[in-house]
Amino acid sequence: LSALLNHLYVLIPVMDDAKHYWVGEAEIDKLLSKGEGWLENHPAKDLIVRRYLRNRGTLARIALERLAPETAGEALPPEVRVAPEEALEVPIRLNDLRMDAVVQAIRATGGTTIADLGCGEGKLLFRLVRERWVHKLFGLDPAVRELEWAAKRLKLNEFGGPPEGRVTLLHGSLTYRDSRWAEADVAVLVEVIEHLDEDRLPLVERIVFGETAPKSVIVTTPNTDYNALFANLAPGAFRHPDHRFEWSRAQFDAWAAKIGETYGYAAAISGIGAEDPVLGAPTQMAVFTR
Structure with missing residues (x-):
């Protein structure tokens, strides 16, 4: 009943x-x-x-x-549950692990002016605005409604919100050069590239790595090798209906190497989430520095 x-x-x-x-x-x-x-x-x-x-x-x-199985229905293994508090039964969601890893990676670059490219409703910006070492934030997104939600989440222009000028939300696209965020020393694309048509990716690469060329660029994207471990995901299916592609670890490694050779960046690649000994981690991250 x-x-x-x-x-x-x-x-x-x-x-x-x-x-x-x-x-x-x-x-x-x-x-x-x-x-x-x-x-x-x-x-x-x-x-x-x-x-x-x-x-x-x-x-x-x-x-x-x-x-979606990436962030909801799949419980992560015990080793990635909240540690060291073993009494906490609920496993950490992959999205939380990803945000933690990205914030740590940004901090490790030494950058203090960050551009979140494809910021959506501002989850990463909300995490970063609370960090004292962050001087200035930019959030770029093509969806006006997403930016409205981000402004609401961040309490922009409201009592208790960040000081004026510390966070700037920008309506725009990654496929056009945008000087408004050019002062950023770190650019971040969290689960963004897989939402782009693959034939448009070279244009985005040129704009981000070639023309704007921040000191550091951080990119995360799903590891399609790991998809076999999601019980609710059909073989060959993507984790989200809006994904245009998903890369294996070998494909991501090759792409990162190409970026390094073309634009003069060194890439450090790591996994985020519980790592399977054969299939790797659910999310893969590259930190590019020059």
Whole structure:
């Protein structure tokens, strides 16, 4: 009976294609709670999520990302749970591990002015703005709505928010040179390149590494070798419906080497998340320095 009621809670507003009150981020948690155990594998998952959230693209994308096997349904092994507090039972989500690793990598470069390219709703910016060693932040994204969510998350121009000028959000694209973030000494692309058409990647490479050429560039992307360990992911499928490609470790290594040879950067590659002895870690990261 409980399972039936959970289905009805989600599907009645979906079939009605309307919710008669304002839909905010809290609705994502309600949806995932009521959909636990069935929604992540439902063949109409995307449609259900979009309609439940009244076709609000940003909310739907966040919900689908949390339902995706990369960040939601798959519990990470015990060795990557919160340490050393063994009493904490809930495993760390891969997204949290990724953010931790990226922040540490940025700090290790010594850079203090950071450009988050493809910043989305500002998760990384929110982490960085609390760091005293960060002098200035830029967030670039092509989606206006995402930037609005980032501004809200960061409390820009609000009491208690960062000082004026410390965080600048920019509406723009990686496929165009943009002098507004050129002063950054570190550029970061967190789970961004796989959302680009692969034939557009050389243009982005030239703009980021060749023309703007910050001292350091940090790139993370899924390791497709690891996909075999996601029980809910069909063979050959991508982790997110918007991914245009996903690279193996060998492909990522080759790409990083090409960037280094072409633009004069040295690349250090590492994995993020629990590492399988054969298939590697779920996320791969390259730190480019010149």
